[in-house]
Each structure stands twice: as structure tokens, then as C-alpha cells.
Amino acid sequence: MNFKILDCTLRDGGYYTNWDFDKNLVRTYFEAFNNLPVDYLEIGYRSSPMNSYLGEYFYCPQYVLEESSSLSNKKLVIILNEKDVRAEHVPDLLGPCVGYIHLVRIAIDPQNFKRALSLATAVKKLGFEVGFNVMYMSNWESEKEFLGQIKEVDGIADYFYMVDSFGGVYPEDVRKTYDIVRNQTNTAIGFHGHNNLQLALINTLTAIDCGASIVDATVTGMGRGAGNLQTELLLTALNAKNGLDLDFNSLSKVVDPFAEMQKDYEWGTNLPYMVSGANSLPQKDVMSWVTKRFYSLNSIIRALSNQSKGLKDN
């Protein structure tokens, strides 16, 4: 296959567990993936101390990096939230990752694209591969300034990711956006889908068909809100369609414990997530209104639709 697969279960799934994971589960995760046709494992964030409690995979301290490296034969990845990190923090924040981490991704609001370029330059200087994960793909059409700047990633980023933050794009949107990006840059293109409309698989296969070099998935789709493309679905589809060699025993070993956890945490799509995806509304706003139960779904949707589309989600 001429594309890479990145599993980001621990990083994206951390939104449900506050980035705490049982030690045995983590061991099962790494051991199973050692036998699976996946190239990269994203284990978490690297962050300066935050005010509220956040678990170890939000910080990935030295001992997590060491343990992960000793358990895994894959290329390991961490991600930075661009809004929380400045270029001058990079040597302190990422110095300890050298030798353990292969790829550093940066989650970027298109409005902060210029600032992200300096951050990425500092990351690149330490020798990491760099991923530019640009969010809110379904709203890029109105981000003309950003669209004109994409070419500036050349020579800095190893991967330019289209991130369907709202889970609201259709295969034809993936094709259109891929073409726009390809016309701007020669950098390898990635796709990170969300599953609000259960389109994560077909959007990801469409991105691959367009020529994407890397795509993301998580075990059982564990991830913020409606979650991600299921790693097991992507691998099973590629096995049947493209003859990808796949050890189903290892796959089911890692899927089983996460499927158990899903019964408690209940990630996956539901009616409010479908509505937020279909209308590119921030799902955390939809959920916080729905949880309050003061208002009917009709009035919540009307209120959110009337709000500026400038609202942000991840």
C-alpha cells in the first residue's frame, strides 16, 4: 500500500478517560499493534502543566515515552495544541521526546496558520517529522486567507492533514478539498475523519483514492464526541478490498477491551452529534445544551444555527 495508517486511540480516546488508561490495557494495545499493519501510533499530547487534573497521556512524561518505546515496534507520535504552545517552548517541551518520538503533529486553527508555521519550524529543528493538522475542514471555503497560505508548509511539514472536525464532510467534499490542497502544495496529504454521519470510512477511502499519504483511525472509534473511523473497520475493509495482510486474532485482542469500555463511556454517534455534524455546528455546544434538557432539540438547533459559524470545536 502506498499510504500510511496512524492509530490515535490513546490520544483521541483520552477525551473520554481524561487521558488515564489502565496499564494492562496499554500493554495489550501496544502488543496487539505490533502484529497489525499500522505505521504510526499517536500516544498523547505533550503539554505544559494545566490547572485542572489531566492524566499521563496528556503530558507523556519521560517514563511514558520510555515504556511506550519499549513495548512498541511502531513509529510513535505525539500531538501539540497549537493554541497552547509557542515556538520558544519547543526545546524544553520536546527535547525529552528525541529518540522516542518519530512524528510530532500540531492541531491548528486555520486562523492561526501563520503562527503555527513558526512553531512547526522549531519542532522540525529538533529532527522530528512534522504533521500539520488543520481543523474545521468543512468551513475552509470561507477561510480564503488560509487557503492562500497552504503552500508555505512546503519544506516544513512532512504531512498536511485535512481534519473533518465536525464530522460533516461527504466524499465529494473530500475530493474537492483534496484538489484545492494538492494545487497549493507538494507536501504529503493526510485525512482525519470524525464519524458523526457515519461517513468516516467512505471519506477515508475517498482520501486514499485521491492519493492521500496517511489516514487516521482509533480502536472502536474511541474519540471526542461522535468519535473517529474505527481502526478495525478500516483494516477489515482494506483486507477484503485490497488484500491487506491482517491478523484478525491480534485485531480482536485489542478491540475487545475497548468495546467493553465503550459500553460505559458510550462514544459513538447519536442524534445530537448527527445534527452537529450535518450542520457543521460545534458538537460540544450541541451536547452541553442537550444535556441541560431545558430546551427542545428544535430550539437548540435553531439557536446554534443562528450563532456565528466562528464558534470553534475540535
Add this chain to the structure above:
Amino acid sequence: MNFKILDCTLRDGGYYTNWDFDKNLVRTYFEAFNNLPVDYLEIGYRSSPMNSYLGEYFYCPQYVLEESSSLSNKKLVIILNEKDVRAEHVPDLLGPCVGYIHLVRIAIDPQNFKRALSLATAVKKLGFEVGFNVMYMSNWESEKEFLGQIKEVDGIADYFYMVDSFGGVYPEDVRKTYDIVRNQTNTAIGFHGHNNLQLALINTLTAIDCGASIVDATVTGMGRGAGNLQTELLLTALNAKNGLDLDFNSLSKVVDPFAEMQKDYEWGTNLPYMVSGANSLPQKDVMSWVTKRFYSLNSIIRALSNQSKGLKDN
């Protein structure tokens, strides 16, 4: 919109509840749908007495027909299993449905297509609309005899359905099969998807784009095995994409109680259903092997793949 939507929650969901449903749930179902942009409601089977116990929506006796009609402002539908019903049974079996039921669908193995034509003719004689639901769509390419007979539905069937029994087709397969069928018959074409690979929405939207006249869905996707396209997902997508007028309050009123039931019954896709879908294997076989837990998933998949593709599923 120039296509109809058919909700078959009670019929397809009955595989999980043995066709028993709580009376209040049924009332909520019909009342909510009275305010939703759906054309047909399929309430169950009509069947001769079976040996083992099956609930009221497997038989739809007179009082169920009366109650459903009194609660609903939609066109009501029942379905027959072609393999269990002969043309000579039709007057006794369907006579009591006249005046209550608008459309009678017939679930058909392509190998029994000729026999199904006589059954359909007897149904049509009673004045019902007739739906030809032909199963195992992903294997039709090897059913040359059946493909050559499709034109014989003209004048008998009101709808010719492509049924993705294994949940294994992709949008490009929907297009290809639609074209094959359209070249054979002028009868209106329908699509019934399953969600093993989470492709039910995109396959259904693709069928609509091809010109399908009717598509199926169930609330929360409740239905055999991995289940169906979620009615709420289809309606939400059509609301956002095509401006379909949609009362989200009524929609959430009917989704809520089924979402509660789903926590107990756990319909929806999982790794074994993904494998059966991706490889067009009968999902009931995959599930019965997996449940036994005597064998690894690798060996189950190998064994099933080696079996003749003549095995049947619904």
C-alpha cells in the same frame, strides 16, 4: 423530494425482540412518525403459524392492523417471506389486510425469483402495491439467470428493491447494480441497506442520486445483525443537504426510547459483523461461531471464506 422513505423499525427490529414491542413504545412510534417526513411504515410480517413462539408483529393479526391504522396517518406495509408462503395461501393470509395495508413486500432469494412472480401476482390481485425485495445484492453478479429475469416484474411489482443483505456493498457497487437493474426494467427501484461497514447512509444517498424511488431505514438502525440505516441519520442528512422539513422534537421523541433499548440489545456493527460484511459472509454464521468462542477469529474467517458462497443470510 422525488423519492419515498420507508421506516421498517418494527419489522426489522423484531429480530431483536422476537417481534414483541411494548404498547407504549408502539404508540410513541406511530405518534412521532405522524409528524415526520416518512411515507411508509412497515409494521411486521404476515405469516402462517410457526412452531416456536413469535410475537404479534410477526403475524400482524387483525387487532394489530386496526390499532396501527387508528394510530398512524402513514401508508402501512407488511412483508412476506417468499420461502414460507405460496400463491394459494394469499387470499386467506392477506384478505384481512385489505383496507389497512397499502404495500405488501416480498423478501426473495434470487434463486426463487420465478416462484416469487406467481406469489406477487396473487398479492397484486387483492389490490395491494407490491414490493419485490431481492436479497444478496452483493452476489448478484454470479446470478446470471436471475439477472436475465428481472424484466418480468414489469406490470406486477410497484417497487423492485436491491437488498444489501450482507452490508457489503460500496457506493460504486450501488451505482453499477442500479444501472444493471434499470436497463432491465421500468419498475421503480428501491434500496435497503445494512450497516456492517457503516456504509448504509452513503449507499442510500447514492441510490437516491441514481434515481431510486424508495429507500428504507429504521430508528437507531434497529435491525437484524449489524442493523440498518438509522432513520434519524437519513432525515438529519436530508434536512441539512436538501432542506427537508424536519421536526427534530418528534424525531428525538421516537429515537430516545429505542436508544435506551439499544443499550440492552446492542444492535449495531462490531468486528465480526464488519468481517461478514466486507467478505459477503452470512453474518448469522459468523456470529454463531464467534459466540461459541472455541476458535480464533482467524480460523473462523478462514473456514467461512472456504465455504461455498451459496450460504444464505437475510
